Amino acid sequence: MLHLDKLTLSALEKKSTDEMSKLKSRESDLLSSPEPTILNPGPATYGHFRNSRSFDMADLSQVMHVANSALELAIATRAFKDRQGLTNEQLEMGYVSEDLKHTPLGHACVEPPFCPMIPDRYRRIDGACNNVLHPTWGAPFTPYSRILPASYHDGVWSPRVSVVDEEPLPSPRQISTTVISDVDSPNHDYTLAVPQFGQFLSHDFTHSMDMSFTNGSAIACCESDGNSMLPPEATHYACMPIPIPENDPFFSRFHQRCMNFVRTILAPSHECSLGYVQQMNKITHYIDVSQVYGSTPEQTSELRSFHAGKLKVFSDYGRDLPPLAKDPEACLTMEQGSACFESGDTRTNQMITLVVMHTIFLREHNRLATVLAHLNPHWNDDQLFLEARQILIAEMQVIVYKEFLPTVIGMEAMDDFGLHLKRGDRYSVDYNPQVEPSVTNELSAAAFRFGHSTVDGQLKLYGPQKMEEVIAIPEVMFYPARMRHQEFLDEILSTLTTEPIQDVDGSVTDQLTKYMFRGGNPFGVDLAAINIQRGRDHGLRPYNDYRELTGLPRIRDFSEYGPELGEKLRLVYKSPDDMDLWVGGLLEERAPGSLVGPTFRDMIADQFARLKKGDRYFFENDPSINPGHFTMEQLHEVRKASLSRIICDNSDKRLLSRQARNAFRKPGVPGNEFVDCRSHEIPSLDLTPWQE
Template identity: 75%
Template sequence: MSRLRTKEANLLSKKSSILQPGSATYGHFRNSRRFNPADITEVMHIADKALEIAIATRVFKDRQGITNEELEEGRIQQNLRPTAIGQNCIPLPTCPLIPDKYRRIDGACNNIAHPTWGAPFTAYSRLLPPNYQDGIWSPRVSVVDEEPLPSPRLISTTIISDIDSPNHDYTLLVMQFGQFISHDFTQSMDMSYANGSAISCCDLEGTSILPPESTHYACMPIPLPHEDQFYGTFKQKCMNFVRSALAPSHDCTLGYSEQMNKLTHFLDASSVYGSTPEQTRELRSFHGGTLKVFDDFGRELLPLSKDPLACLTMEQGSACFESGDTRTNQMVTLVVMHTLFLREHNRLARSLQALNPLWTDEKLFLEARQILIAEMQVIIYKEFLPTVLGEEAIREFGLGLGYEKEYSLDYNPAINPSITNEFATAAFRFGHSTVDGQLRLYGPTKMEESIAIPEVMFYPSRMRHQKFLDEILSTLTTEPIQDVDPFMPEALTRYMFRGGNPFGVDLASINIQRGRDHGLRSYNDYRELTGLPRLKDFAEFGPEIAEKLYKVYRSVDDLDLWVGGLLESKAPGSLVGPTFRDIIADQFARLKKGDRYFFENGPSINPGYFSPDQLKELRKASISRIICDNSDGILLSRQAPKAFRKPGVPGNEFSDCNGPEIPSLDLSFWQA
């Protein structure tokens, strides 16, 4: 470890080994930053501890002659806490004997027997053991000759095309809400230097990969093919890629490396409130239970960011926002979702104060937060998941909600709710295929503007335009989603995070490389896990796809999970194929059944349980109601009740926001 630290110190003195602001890949790095610099220090401190355990595992493996298979099977069960290296384990939080009424901001102590489950800065869980070449952390290699797997960029340009394939049954809101909730429970963080500087794995011009003596141990750069028709124009041969920060395992034993989730793993609206008490304090107004806002001439917007690197420009008059998640400004449509839920919290807090004028700021904040989390959970399980997964998966995995005043009996303290690596790094990234490369804004009779997605990445100043919020909400709830398939817009495969540069990074390549970084096994292994037969030949995907796959992969058992999942035929009634469907359904079953504070749980389980009447009201929640209550009301006064579905058709006609078709919660049941 000391040798690595010495090399890192030497690299810090070289400009070429530090990623400089302004580049597209720096935009990717910036995307994982927190506005609180202390969090970066904490992440790297935990990652260093995990790396020490990985190094100790490698030494132990070599001395004892342990095989990779034995590591995968978890046969090294020695508890490290009583040993000298035990200081590197995740500290166990002190949990009260009587559980708190409200879930903790940091998610800890949800399960008293496993108090770190679901807490931030802890490891993802796994459906299958990872596939590392050395059993510990080295990326997997081809099953044919143990040579490196093909370049992710070569796979991207061969398999992923920019073809318009709209699915007119569903709206763009599916994509945008999916991204919003994914930022509620999963975020990896690239490793960085101890001082927070970004690591560079390519030379300053991107024309070559840095030589070994100038390469940080966390480097895993993506080689760009010589014949790349896009990046070749700019003489690019290297796309920067830095490995994810590690975390010690929950049980604190020697073994393979695990990646860190720096958010709470629960569905707890941490994207609104943050995942640490320090973040939450920064976001609260401490007046009437509300969150801070930026008052833009009477319109409540997210508070302005203090981080000078949070957006492309911080010049006077521009807007760059702050929320419970650092990625807020990544897309202006994401800013819109954050704005809706910020306003919803403040609307709830003010309504509760009117009903209970003696409640303190703290009481109002906690009650409004508890209601908003429940609303989000209802929207996810009642509207979003049936749309993405289909009713068959809802029944099979027990994802349905109860009826009116009934409490749930689903809670199982043996279920670890933590986000699985396969879900975070592959399956839930299906949403990248659903992005449309253009945002179309409509006037009363015609389209008035079409905005290329890269033009509003880290540049959300349009939020200050008076009509823009309502215009975007109209677009999200009427324009069709792109289908889930091996098609992605060039906005994501050429221009992601480009800023002012002529090119950006390729999100498809990043997804493939991230899966390898995290040790995901091949697609075939997950097919087998979900009960499907293993593929024996690429021809099973059909001749057109098979021809492309043969060009890049040497074996069907080399196929990356994210790629294979996008190539699958749809499961019945689902937007995704059966492998992704089951991985996603399994995760949301864990989040429902492994969360003591899930809104449906009754007094024998949930210390902050809702009354039967409150439960009945909460089940009325809908994303359409959130939009109706929190838009600016300039252009929006009507909304289809099922906002994820095609509007204006029988059964989903446009309805007045004040009418009974889009029910409102009766908050009088919260009057003390």
């Protein structure tokens, strides 16, 4: 490890301060410029920004403070790299890992939280102090971890280039139109609950935010008409726009040559040292249902009713829906009679099926609080809220490890990575304080985006007798007003638990590659292209590096994909070692018993091993580990949890009275028959073990 002397540190601090001052001055100039440097509401690309932004200005202030600190360290790293003649490989391997907290650069380090000597019984809303030795692990506004070191062209932040000639990698849009197809390949073994619950789950532990101006305005990287990129003098440093080829088979009709793309907000490393940049996760990294409760005490306070332990609701003629959003830009329209909702996550309204998930889990919290209040009338609001939250988190963890993960990665990976829950009268002692639970960049920016390939471009709504309506997915993005229709919730829940997914392969529906976030526009943005560009923004290494890590041989020639697909790949990539992780992962043949190929399977398994073994408050941990442990009787009950039971207990019960036992698997077949929701064949939690 290289030691930094005081003189060097002072020089680096001056360099980073001067450069930051120039960047902020330039940003002020862009904000006051008559040029279209601000992206205003209207175009589809604003929908992409709406999906990542924070609507709370106080929250934004904290985010910006952390992001600016990380940028200062990145500038200092570049200066030190040039000064010392370091190689990219030396930065990748952590050659400069000195803690800067007590140096002239220490002002860029984030202060750790104060943790009490006696740990709290309930996990903190902000996830901090879970690990006594590393109190910031898993907390919001902290960096993603990595499976492999980042790959940047300059070793710090500039996107990687081709290994052949160091020229820029091909346009993600060109890769999307050449390699990614729209082929109908339904997989009737699994239901649409898989991708929808997967999205809901991902919003529990990963939220990357696009950089913005300090006042929260969105950054424009393209001319307002989309015909070209902005000139260099009008371009923000966070811009990384996606070029659209002149002969694009779809966007050329609208004379589009530029798709807006802004880089992810950064965060200093936990160690606060020089090195390549790290991207910020805005929310807690744990499975703690933060998408319902929020990731800061302020968010949670806004969502609580402070009555009988319950969360706020919008009572819609006797139906409890999530509370109405206060921000006028949260949805496409807030006209009278329309509805736009609020939860612990700012992406709630992105998809109406996501709102449905938020609704049933919100109702489940309030249902639990109601039963607990009946059993313990002497409990106050705080105790009812915290106990109901603790139970709901446990239910979520049970559903993930008992139902969702075996469906996605298969039993072999569950065995190999030790992901099975305990049975009988047994607590878990798997907790390891050396395991960092933080979400990996590879999972957030690539592997967990496998679900985009499973999405059907249309929602088929079934009424009491027959199919009534088919809705294109873009028509209900940021427009969840249909939630107010009396039968809609049950219709969607029936659709999610009966309709098949699409296979995980090199196919993504046109609704996501042409019309994503389109609103009232004739075209949208390309989600596949955004996924590819996001991987490059986050410094993900080429697919081959991860393939080799998984134990598979490197792809040496595109002919290994066969003549047709191999030729398509050869048209866009100069070498197999240029291939993006998200593309390569989708193109793998499925691993036995898994929905995904071996590389994505192992990345997902690795992540959920971290989230289980690195979480002291994981629901089944032994009393010697978990300060808020359940009694053995309580543990028996929470292990009964299932998504089907959550649906049965919290639907509107207008059209939905039956469910298959496993909501993720094909229903109505031997072993997964439809049963009445009142049946004990879908076990219910008995809360009497919580009675005092």
